[in-house]
Amino acid sequence: MLSFITEIPEGIKIGSVHCVPVLDNGDVVMVWDRDEKVLTTIGGRLEPGESIMEGLIREAxxxxGIQISDERTLFAAWHWKEFDAYRLFYLVGVRRFVERPEGYETTGYVRMNFDTAIEKIKAIEGREERIEVIRRAGILSGRLAEEAE
Structure with a gap:
């Protein structure tokens, strides 16, 4: 279940962290997961003893191959039933791109505007929670208009 939050609720188990990096021109950066065949947010599981911010920096x-800026805004949490843990989502700025370490499951990043990202997710898989995460990040970054209720 996806929830939009601004603070981490007390007493919940955090299993992973993800980010939605936004470039200075407003483009969003996502990755292609070749195992799952999806366009996805950037992130993964926390390693033992790793803080949320350490995990966020490492995963990006x-x-x-992104070094994220100090601009980091928590905006969503998704309950991962299989592990009874939460995945946190942060809107982040990009400091710079660097060479990505070898041996990770993605085939690299793609950058596009938020509308295109949503359309691509719909076309590839249609997973509503991923669409809503990107939509909310687009709204928070000022790149998408808030939809009327």
Missing amino acids: LEKA
């Missing part, structure tokens, strides 16, 4: 580097 490993999955997309």
Whole structure:
């Protein structure tokens, strides 16, 4: 279940962290997961003893070769039933791109505007929670208009 949050609720288990990096021109950066065949947010599981921010920084580097800026806004959490843990989502700025370490499951990053990202996710898999994460990130970054209820 996806929830939009601004603070981490007390007492929940955090299993993974993901980010939605936004470039200065407003483009979003996502990765192609070759195992799952999906366009996805950048992130993964926390390693033992790793803080949320350490995991966020590591995952952005490993999955997309991105050094994220200090601009980091928590905006969503998704309950991962299989592990009874939560995946946190952060809107982040991009400091710079660097060479991505070898041996990770993505085939690299793609950059596009938020509308295109949503359309591509719909065409590839149609997973509503992923669409809603990108939509909310687009709204928070000022790149998508808030839809009327």
